[in-house]
Amino acid sequence: MLLIKCPWCGERAETEFSYGGEAGIKRPLEPDKLTDEEWADYLFNRSNPKGAHHELWNHAGGCRRWFEAERDTVTYRIAVTREL
Amino acid sequence: MSSNRLSSGGRLQRSQPIRFSFNGKTYGAFAGDTLASGLLANGVAVVGRSFKLRRPRGIVGAGAEEPNAIVQVGRGAAAIPNLRATQVELYDGLVARSSKGWPSVNFDIGAVNGAVSRVLAAGFYYKTFMWPQRLWHYYERGIRASAGFGTVPDGPDPNYYVHRNAHCDILVAGGGPAGLMAALVAARSGARVILADEQCEFGGSLLASRELVGDVAAPYWVGEVVAELSRMENVTLLKRSTVFGYYDHNFVAIAERCTDHLAPGESGGPRERLWRVRARQVILAQGAIERPLVFCNNDRPGVMTASAVSTYINRYAVCPGDSAVVFTNNDSAYQAALDLNRAGARVVVIDSRAEGAAALGAAAREAGIPILQGHVVCNVSGRRNVTGVRVALWNGDISERVHPGINIDCDLVAMSGGWSPAVHLHSQSGGSNHWNADKQCFVPGDAVQAASVAGAAAGDFTSRACLQGGHDAAAAALAACGMAAKAVAVPEVDDVDEHALQPLWRVPAAKDPDRCPKQFVDFQNDTSVADIRLAVREGYRNVEHVKRYTALGFGTDQGKLGNINGMAVLAECLGEDIPAVGTTTFRPAYTPVTFGLGAGENTGELLDPLRKTAIHACHELAGAPMEVVGQWHRPWFFPQPGEDLHAAVERECLAVRNRVGMMDASTLGKIDARGPDVVAFLERIYTHDIGKMQVGRCAYGIMLGEDGMLMDDGVMARIGEQQFYLTTTTGGAAHVLAWLESWLQTEWPELEVYLTSLTDQYSTIAVAGPKSREVLQSLDCTVDLDRESFAFMSVREAELAGMPVQLFRVSFSGELAFEVNVDSRYAADMWRAIAAAGEPFGMTPYGTEAMHVLRAEKGFVIVGQDTDGSVTPLDLRMNWLLSKQKDFLGKRSLARPDCLRPDRKQLVGLLSVDGRTVIPEGTQLVDDPEAPVPVPMCGHVTSSYYSACLQQPIALALVAAGRQRHDERIYAALADGSAVAVTITSPVFYDAEGERQHV
Numbered sequence A: 001m002l003l004i005k006c007p008w009c010g011e012r013a014e015t016e017f018s019y020g021g022e023a024g025i026k027r028p029l030e031p032d033k034l035t036d037e038e039w040a041d042y043l044f045n046r047s048n049p050k051g052a053h054h055e056l057w058n059h060a061g062g063c064r065r066w067f068e069a070e071r072d073t074v075t076y077r078i079a080v081t082r083e084l
Numbered sequence B: 001m002s003s004n005r006l007s008s009g010g011r012l013q014r015s016q017p018i019r020f021s022f023n024g025k026t027y028g029a030f031a032g033d034t035l036a037s038g039l040l041a042n043g044v045a046v047v048g049r050s051f052k053l054r055r056p057r058g059i060v061g062a063g064a065e066e067p068n069a070i071v072q073v074g075r076g077a078a079a080i081p082n083l084r085a086t087q088v089e090l091y092d093g094l095v096a097r098s099s100k101g102w103p104s105v106n107f108d109i110g111a112v113n114g115a116v117s118r119v120l121a122a123g124f125y126y127k128t129f130m131w132p133q134r135l136w137h138y139y140e141r142g143i144r145a146s147a148g149f150g151t152v153p154d155g156p157d158p159n160y161y162v163h164r165n166a167h168c169d170i171l172v173a174g175g176g177p178a179g180l181m182a183a184l185v186a187a188r189s190g191a192r193v194i195l196a197d198e199q200c201e202f203g204g205s206l207l208a209s210r211e212l213v214g215d216v217a218a219p220y221w222v223g224e225v226v227a228e229l230s231r232m233e234n235v236t237l238l239k240r241s242t243v244f245g246y247y248d249h250n251f252v253a254i255a256e257r258c259t260d261h262l263a264p265g266e267s268g269g270p271r272e273r274l275w276r277v278r279a280r281q282v283i284l285a286q287g288a289i290e291r292p293l294v295f296c297n298n299d300r301p302g303v304m305t306a307s308a309v310s311t312y313i314n315r316y317a318v319c320p321g322d323s324a325v326v327f328t329n330n331d332s333a334y335q336a337a338l339d340l341n342r343a344g345a346r347v348v349v350i351d352s353r354a355e356g357a358a359a360l361g362a363a364a365r366e367a368g369i370p371i372l373q374g375h376v377v378c379n380v381s382g383r384r385n386v387t388g389v390r391v392a393l394w395n396g397d398i399s400e401r402v403h404p405g406i407n408i409d410c411d412l413v414a415m416s417g418g419w420s421p422a423v424h425l426h427s428q429s430g431g432s433n434h435w436n437a438d439k440q441c442f443v444p445g446d447a448v449q450a451a452s453v454a455g456a457a458a459g460d461f462t463s464r465a466c467l468q469g470g471h472d473a474a475a476a477a478l479a480a481c482g483m484a485a486k487a488v489a490v491p492e493v494d495d496v497d498e499h500a501l502q503p504l505w506r507v508p509a510a511k512d513p514d515r516c517p518k519q520f521v522d523f524q525n526d527t528s529v530a531d532i533r534l535a536v537r538e539g540y541r542n543v544e545h546v547k548r549y550t551a552l553g554f555g556t557d558q559g560k561l562g563n564i565n566g567m568a569v570l571a572e573c574l575g576e577d578i579p580a581v582g583t584t585t586f587r588p589a590y591t592p593v594t595f596g597l598g599a600g601e602n603t604g605e606l607l608d609p610l611r612k613t614a615i616h617a618c619h620e621l622a623g624a625p626m627e628v629v630g631q632w633h634r635p636w637f638f639p640q641p642g643e644d645l646h647a648a649v650e651r652e653c654l655a656v657r658n659r660v661g662m663m664d665a666s667t668l669g670k671i672d673a674r675g676p677d678v679v680a681f682l683e684r685i686y687t688h689d690i691g692k693m694q695v696g697r698c699a700y701g702i703m704l705g706e707d708g709m710l711m712d713d714g715v716m717a718r719i720g721e722q723q724f725y726l727t728t729t730t731g732g733a734a735h736v737l738a739w740l741e742s743w744l745q746t747e748w749p750e751l752e753v754y755l756t757s758l759t760d761q762y763s764t765i766a767v768a769g770p771k772s773r774e775v776l777q778s779l780d781c782t783v784d785l786d787r788e789s790f791a792f793m794s795v796r797e798a799e800l801a802g803m804p805v806q807l808f809r810v811s812f813s814g815e816l817a818f819e820v821n822v823d824s825r826y827a828a829d830m831w832r833a834i835a836a837a838g839e840p841f842g843m844t845p846y847g848t849e850a851m852h853v854l855r856a857e858k859g860f861v862i863v864g865q866d867t868d869g870s871v872t873p874l875d876l877r878m879n880w881l882l883s884k885q886k887d888f889l890g891k892r893s894l895a896r897p898d899c900l901r902p903d904r905k906q907l908v909g910l911l912s913v914d915g916r917t918v919i920p921e922g923t924q925l926v927d928d929p930e931a932p933v934p935v936p937m938c939g940h941v942t943s944s945y946y947s948a949c950l951q952q953p954i955a956l957a958l959v960a961a962g963r964q965r966h967d968e969r970i971y972a973a974l975a976d977g978s979a980v981a982v983t984i985t986s987p988v989f990y991d992a993e994g995e996r997q998h999v
């Protein structure tokens, strides 16, 4: 079970958090101008790297704030967490 | 039965004789014995039958690695299956029996398998079960019956189990020389230490050691250290506690067995405790496991590991044989020869190495023990117990057959194939292992987490090296914690000069390995050298595949004895190095853990929170059966005397249609949304136009996922210019709030909007039916309720029965209806007030079932029942809800080609052609039930009820291109193979114009 440092509350067990997938996916400002492929890219395609991964976590069982974590997908080590 | 008990020695309490029963026979032993030592003391050789071949099997080991002596302890509901007899502490009156070997260890129908063992070679299960599939049931029944890995207890477990969270600076797994030394250094340095050991006393190998540690006997040194540690407040000592799982970020799970060593009745408290430890640093010191040697018939009762023999002699005062052969490829087994000799047994040492052993060899020679160097044991005689061995000269070439020329009578074979560090936890933590060619074993590589490995677990097999390794690991762990290590002297232990181990993964026999008597690699799964070779011949090369094909390393022992030998045999067969073949994956748990331990207190009422509405007591008083919806308990229906579900629901539905009913709708999710940007925010969330809503108006709103699929729905109301009151489905309340928060925080932080859940703070009572207005009017309602002043789909602040309420004129039944929102503290009073006021009008409380029927009659969907995450609003003919003026979440997805397919499943109604059959929900729909198998399916039923109002069954369904197919006949394919004809209709069965709710 991961030990995750909420930027507001400190280190807590993984069970207090929910996962939000890759960070930095900007919602297109004008979706209707996108091709189906471009929209699908926003909707479905993720980088899924081996190694450092910037991702969103929510301290759902705590302060309920979303934050960003940099987690290694191989070692699961979390290098840093930061406020959005 | 002979007695193998030595007259003195051991760590037994001889003043406490006890009785125990095994397979129906009663035996004597002493407090301090394990079930295994007790059985060996009484000369019980056969303790079970093997899994597949049903061969008689005896005790092989003395600890967690034991593959054969798998027993069921206790009786009835409290029985515990699949324990290792080597780890079961005896108490007076203990009752145990073999897990395997049904119906008895002495006569076994499965022994027939032995006679046809060629049929049961590697891959037997795969080959048998692959084809023909319809015989599966036949095979499964037979094999499960004869497999018999324990018996499920016959009732709910009367014991209880607890979980405990703990934190520490340094967790030490294993309390042998390395672990004790590490704990001592860490504890004296002031660290918070947890020391866990799976045995009933700390000390590990030192308990059976005859070495001097410092200037005292090894067990005495153990006692001193444990006494010191137990006095320290910063130390938690956990004996009978197995560190079984090493998870991410130094989260370690420990199973503490609290009461299994006590007789039933003596034991208070929990049976087991799960320690969930988050440690800053972990020191893994679980020791090493001695490997068997792989020779013909090496599974016969009486063949044991050499270290187990030493343990039984020194720790339990049991000499498991009178006449022993020690067979080894390394020096350590000579200790067993010396111990056997001292215990009075006749001993011969067979050493595969031409040069024999160093210091221990000299000691053995001095003790007069005959030693045959450059020889191997290639076969064993005796079936229910060893009667002798066949010994051959060997030149060290594995490819050559040998010619056994020597027979030695014996009743015990003590074997040693070298040692394998217990790298399980290190591997679970993510660490890799490296092959050490000098020691011929896998040793742990660099730690991936904040951990280190010390002692025999790191490949340091001498006591001296273990103590030093434990010391050094603690010093490093303290430094990593930023703590200064106190100087602690490592006690001196004489080092023993040793000769190198000779790799010997299978012993050459008189015939080639595919034809000689079975050479077992994995005792529990009956995997032999020939099985592994067969797997390779059949094309298996990867160790994980060979494992699954041969069952090597499965079972309760997870290959603790057999895996390395098996991998080496595989490597030889493939012509590769052992490290190139590698190991299989080590997964938790190290030893089996009980379901009870995992569940802890989370059983029964504590399994899941139970949510009750503020009106719950009224429903209980009314005798309403409850339906569980998410975590909520909701009244299902309100039966009157003599009524069943159907009668009650029919009555409740007709009451709402003809007079008036009331229901507790408090479980609906409620969210207050307010702030300067609330309109802009909700425009992006909901599909309809928010800005056009006037204050005091309500709207039915839906929200979509970005994929365009319907996510949740509910009535939302504009309370003020910058304030909305949102309702969600009962099950979606938490998710919707999280969804709204996530957009506000991650995507649109510039919007100033505040969200507050009001689900528990407010309760909702729906009053529905033609008489509902009159009922509320009679409760001194402070606002006018007539059609002109209080239009359908609007909201008013009011007082009702003297209580402040928010009154919604909305309808989920299609009738004239109001929803009374009231502070939950007043909700029960309000419920009773409405019930009383409604009595003259025929007020009828109704439950969730009637609510479902009423809404289905109107074609209103329930998200999650009529939709499943693959349904768009277009599929539900909700186009009218989709704004063309703005963007909203999911809008773009609705224009994707797949969402525009004309043959998508669409919401329709279904009427049974026979007018009688209520089709089960979930039933598949087909165009032609006579079509050849597999019959193409065109849809499925999502909701189905008998409608009392319409006097016929109705159903909602999703049918491909269903909107174009109204009035067509299709078929519901029932589970019994029959088909029911149904007609596709509009999903709105009742009051299609919606006049009744507007009156």
Ligand SMILES: [Zn+2]
Binding pocket: A006, A007, A008, A009, A010, A059, A062, A063, A064, A065
């Ligand atoms: Zn937090």
